[in-house]
Amino acid sequence: MRALPLIGRLERYIVPILVIAGWEAFSRSGALPAALLPAPSTVVWAWADWIFAINGSTQTYSGNWIFDTLASLMRVLAGFGIAAALGVLLGVAIGWSRLVEIVIEPTLQALRPIPPVSWIPLAIIWFGIANKPAIFLVFLGAFFPILLNTIHGVKTCDRNLIRAGAMVGGGNHELLRFIVVPAALPSIFAGLRIGIGSAWMLTVTAEMVAVKSGLGYVLWDSYYFLRYDLVLAAMASIGMLGFLSDLVIRAIMARVLHWQRNTTIQGEED
Amino acid sequence: MATIEISHLSKRFHDRKRNAEVVALDDINLTVAKNELLCLLGPSGCGKSTLLDIIAGFAKPTAGSVTVDGRPVTGPGSDRGVVFQQANLMPWLPVWENVAFHLKLRGGQKGERRAIAQRYIDMVGLTGFENHYPSELSGGMNQRVGIARALLMNPQVILMDEPFGALDEQTRMDMQNELVRIWQEHRGTIVFVTHGIDEALTLGTAVAVMSARPGRIRELIRLDLPRPRDITSPQFNELKRHVLDLLRAKRADALSA
Numbered sequence: 001m002r003a004l005p006l007i008g009r010l011e012r013y014i015v016p017i018l019v020i021a022g023w024e025a026f027s028r029s030g031a032l033p034a035a036l037l038p039a040p041s042t043v044v045w046a047w048a049d050w051i052f053a054i055n056g057s058t059q060t061y062s063g064n065w066i067f068d069t070l071a072s073l074m075r076v077l078a079g080f081g082i083a084a085a086l087g088v089l090l091g092v093a094i095g096w097s098r099l100v101e102i103v104i105e106p107t108l109q110a111l112r113p114i115p116p117v118s119w120i121p122l123a124i125i126w127f128g129i130a131n132k133p134a135i136f137l138v139f140l141g142a143f144f145p146i147l148l149n150t151i152h153g154v155k156t157c158d159r160n161l162i163r164a165g166a167m168v169g170g171g172n173h174e175l176l177r178f179i180v181v182p183a184a185l186p187s188i189f190a191g192l193r194i195g196i197g198s199a200w201m202l203t204v205t206a207e208m209v210a211v212k213s214g215l216g217y218v219l220w221d222s223y224y225f226l227r228y229d230l231v232l233a234a235m236a237s238i239g240m241l242g243f244l245s246d247l248v249i250r251a252i253m254a255r256v257l258h259w260q261r262n263t264t265i266q267g268e269e270d
Numbered sequence: 271m272a273t274i275e276i277s278h279l280s281k282r283f284h285d286r287k288r289n290a291e292v293v294a295l296d297d298i299n300l301t302v303a304k305n306e307l308l309c310l311l312g313p314s315g316c317g318k319s320t321l322l323d324i325i326a327g328f329a330k331p332t333a334g335s336v337t338v339d340g341r342p343v344t345g346p347g348s349d350r351g352v353v354f355q356q357a358n359l360m361p362w363l364p365v366w367e368n369v370a371f372h373l374k375l376r377g378g379q380k381g382e383r384r385a386i387a388q389r390y391i392d393m394v395g396l397t398g399f400e401n402h403y404p405s406e407l408s409g410g411m412n413q414r415v416g417i418a419r420a421l422l423m424n425p426q427v428i429l430m431d432e433p434f435g436a437l438d439e440q441t442r443m444d445m446q447n448e449l450v451r452i453w454q455e456h457r458g459t460i461v462f463v464t465h466g467i468d469e470a471l472t473l474g475t476a477v478a479v480m481s482a483r484p485g486r487i488r489e490l491i492r493l494d495l496p497r498p499r500d501i502t503s504p505q506f507n508e509l510k511r512h513v514l515d516l517l518r519a520k521r522a523d524a525l526s527a
């Protein structure tokens with residue numbers, strides 16, 4: 001099913017290169033005022049100054065990229081970490097125990113349809129303008145996908161595997177630990193991947209409204225100062241970090257779920 | 271002393287879709303002695319799996335009782351190893367960990383578990399496949415992993431539900447020989463569910479022929495044919511004819527009823 005390796009490697013760059021080249025040409029043609037749609041080269045220069053402080057063109061942001069990035073990253077990690085721990089724990093409990101399900105699930109299902117961003121006013125009232133409301137929002141955004149996927153993973157665990165476990169002498173506790181949780185891992189990881197995406201989305205949202213630092217803040221602030229090159233550089237930074245975090249989760253997943261290698265379409269390659 | 275005692279055992283299911291009671295098992299009485307290899311033979315739907323599930327402790331009888339070595343069965347336990355129709359291995363564990371799953375639950379040292387697993391892996395002829403995942407093995411090999419997993423617990427009783435049902439003829443015959451060899455070496459009581467007449471007569475020290483709807487034991491046939499059994503011998507065919515008659519008579523009953 002694979003194309004020739006060389007062509008396969010080249011053809012994935014064709015579309016991005018065409019898009020960037022077209023954009024550069026369009027921006028330089030003067031069809032729009034240069035400030036409204038900065039050319040990729042302009043964005044790269046602004047980005048470079050933001051990161052390395054090469055010419056001070058980004059003024060107060062010059063050389064601050066790493067701090068802005070760390071501020072956002074910290075919020076993502078905190079909110080996502082809490083969401084992952086709580087989501088997996090509660091998800092396993094709800095999926096495994098009918099009692100826990102009856103007691104907790106309806107409340108969670110009632111809260112779930114409320115979009116996380118609509119919590120912003122309350123989050124600011126409760127936590128003020130700082131890290132906490134942002135972390136709270138990130139948590140809300142990442143929690144539900146992780147929870148629902150975990151519940152699904154636990155509930156769809158093959159009953160016959162549980163029988164096999166009971167047959168070799170497993171009690172409830174062991175069945176949960178050695179069968180149900182490993183069997184739910186593929187679903188849990190699917191939830192984590194959706195969760196990390198939501199986490200970045202909500203960090204940026206929160207930073208645009210409720211915090212005075214981070215990539216989202218830079219993005220929104222440069223918009224006020226009509227620095228669209230910096231807006232685009234911020235967007236690109238967020239995209240890159242989102243992609244990298246997903247890459248990290250996928251790498252962990254590939255290690256943990258290596259047994260799946262040749263049971264799925266994805267693993268058919270060799 | 272009897273290992274498995276089944277007395278006045280009945281099992282009814284409520285079929286919601288047809289809103290009717292299904293009598294899967296009706297007043298089953300059966301004694302399986304120690305070191306016996308009993309084959310449960312009967313047509314599809316006669317309640318073989320249901321009976322095995324009850325002995326294994328996965329299902330509760332509607333009436334009657336099952337005791338193993340005098341103790342009533344209340345749930346699944348490692349005194350009764352089960353080999354399932356589908357191997358039911360943990361897909362995330364390599365062969366040796368599946369075989370040693372019983373030890374993993376009891377928290378044994380890894381090295382020790384590995385060494386014990388090796389004995390049983392060798393016994394079922396899977397030497398060299400210790401680190402393969404179930405998805406990397408054939409159906410017959412997986413089935414052997416399932417057998418090794420049950421044997422490792424050194425159970426009093428092994429319950430097998432059509433374990434070779436999905437295998438081709440050649441592999442099935444190899445596995446049957448293997449099973450008889452292991453049983454002779456290992457000793458233990460085996461209840462083996464099958465719908466193959468040849469299989470039942472090749473393996474069993476006794477064959478319980480069942481009838482369907484309601485599931486009953488039609489006849490318990492003791493076999494004293496010498497091993498290895500010759501499926502072309504006159505005695506074998508005599509028995510086969512008898513079993514076929516039993517199954518046909520049942521069908522006639524069922525059709526005229």
Ligand SMILES: Nc1ncnc2c1ncn2[C@@H]1O[C@H](COP(=O)(O)OP(=O)(O)OP(=O)(O)O)[C@@H](O)[C@H]1O
Pocket residue numbers: 283284285292293294312313314315316317318319320321465
């Ligand atoms: N959970 C259930 N609910 C309702 N009816 C059931 C249930 N399990 C089994 N039965 C019924 O009980 C009867 C016996 O089923 P069982 O699975 O024991 O048959 P079997 O002899 O193992 O058949 P096969 O050889 O096809 O595996 C069948 O008529 C089936 O419809």
Ligand SMILES: [Mg+2]
Pocket residue numbers: 318319320431
């Ligand atoms: Mg069956």
